[in-house]
Amino acid sequence: MAVLNGSLSCFEQMDDVQFSHWTSLLEQRTGMHLPRERRSFLETSLGLRMKEIGIPDFTAYYHHLQSEKNGQQEWLTLVDRLTIHETRFFRHQPSLDFLEEIILPELFKSEPDRKKLQIWSAGCSTGEEVYTLGMLCQQFLKQHNNRAVSKPCYLAITGMDISVPALVTARKALYDQYKVRHVPEQYLEEYFVAQHNGRYQIVEALKKRVCFVPFNIIDMKKTLLEPMDIIFCQNVLIYFNRDRRKQIIQHLVKRLKPGGFLVLGAGESLNNPHPELEQISYPNALAFRRSELVS
Ligand SMILES: C[S@@+](CC[C@H](N)C(=O)[O-])C[C@H]1O[C@@H](n2cnc3c(N)ncnc32)[C@H](O)[C@@H]1O
Incomplete structure (x- = not known):
């Protein structure tokens, strides 16, 4: 069990190589920049989604996203989970x-x-x-x-x-x-x-x-x-x-x-x-x- 932000989490932790693969993929496809400090955010967001669709580890999920059959649809869901949608009427x-x-x-x-x-x-x-x-x-x-x-x-x-x-x-x-x-x-x-x-x-x-x-x-x-x-x-x-x-x-x-x-x-x-x-x-x-x- 991994400790994230001081709390116990049941999600797997990423190693440096996995983190670098994931951040490169996100940067390439969305421009999103995830610094090291946001690693636990990435682990938790991916972990939650992987649990929902029954994928056991980060590497398998990475490959799933590249697959022609379901990869594109899953990508849209993941991007929605990783982006911040905070907004409101008459905001600024x-x-x-x-x-x-x-x-x-x-x-x-x-x-x-x-x-x-x-x-x-x-x-x-x-x-x-x-x-x-x-x-x-x-x-x-x-x-x-x-x-x-x-x-x-x-x-x-x-x-x-x-x-x-x-x-x-x-x-x-x-x-x-x-x-x-x-x-x-x-x-x-x-x-x-x-x-x-x-x-x-x-x-x-x-x-x-x-x-x-x-x-x-x-x-x-x-x-x-x-x-x-x-x-x-x-x-x-x-x-x-x-x-x-x-x-x-x-x-x-x-x-x-x-x-x-x-x-x-x-x-x-x-x-x-x-x-x-x-x-x-x-x-x-x-x-x-x-x-x-x-x-
Ligand atoms: C914090 S919200 C801002 C919403 C609104 N503009 C406002 O100020 O209230 C940021 C939005 O940017 C979108 N976004 C992030 N990366 C994007 C990208 N590569 N292309 C288009 N939209 C993106 C997110 O999905 C999110 O809805």
């Missing part, structure tokens, strides 16, 4: 204030009769970030479209994540009472319908404006997305090493329209992340605008 108020006070007014100032506002939430987890952005943008668009003389502008938000189970939850758009505790009353009334079982369903009008797509942020070449006006990528880069983060930013920049905005998690400090990005100073938010003059 300064970034949302930045969206309302700077991004939206600026985008409509530079293109007042735009017909589309396209947003991408990269690493959207179970959808709370996507619907939060949706509610705030719909509020803005209501006012804008009332004033507009030409056709209304419509909103399209794409949420993307490597975890398929997280995306399934996001698509259901059904949240329990605890999950909606941070939603301001006004938004709760307008964008949710209370269900008999105490849960809250996002209204159809907002659901129609969003879609959720599986993707791997380190493999963005495969994503066929039009360039975006706004990209939110919050609390995702922290799981990658410095080189990967740089690579990811390069790909995100390519998917931004010239003049589009990139909003990262406030703690994800990056010095000079890209020559085409200008950092916009705003209290407690980490935000950039892509230069209008791009080659």
Whole structure:
């Protein structure tokens, strides 16, 4: 019996070679960086899953994941277990204030009769970030479209994540009472319908404006997305090493329209992340605008 974090665990311990194989596999396929200090997390997560499916040891499980028959499906389950999906509605108020006070007014100032506002939430987890952005943008668009003389502008938000189970939850758009505790009353009334079982369903009008797509942020070449006006990528880069983060930013920049905005998690400090990005100073938010003059 192994001792993990001071407690007794029935899971096998990994030797150095096994740890190195597993971390290389995870880094290669997901970009996820697991330092030595997270070894017991890896042992426990793998151990729990191996117990569920009756696989006796780490090496057998490693080979199982490479198998053509069930490996791919099992990989999706394992990735979901190893990734952290913590999220909530209205999670980071300064970034949302930045969206309302700077991004939206600026985008409509530079293109007042735009017909589309396209947003991408990269690493959207179970959808709370996507619907939060949706509610705030719909509020803005209501006012804008009332004033507009030409056709209304419509909103399209794409949420993307490597975890398929997280995306399934996001698509259901059904949240329990605890999950909606941070939603301001006004938004709760307008964008949710209370269900008999105490849960809250996002209204159809907002659901129609969003879609959720599986993707791997380190493999963005495969994503066929039009360039975006706004990209939110919050609390995702922290799981990658410095080189990967740089690579990811390069790909995100390519998917931004010239003049589009990139909003990262406030703690994800990056010095000079890209020559085409200008950092916009705003209290407690980490935000950039892509230069209008791009080659
Ligand atoms: C902590 S959550 C952040 C959710 C949301 N952005 C927020 O700030 O509330 C991180 C998300 O990144 C996703 N993720 C991790 N590695 C990924 C990868 N390689 N490609 C796409 N998504 C990834 C995880 O599945 C998880 O849902």
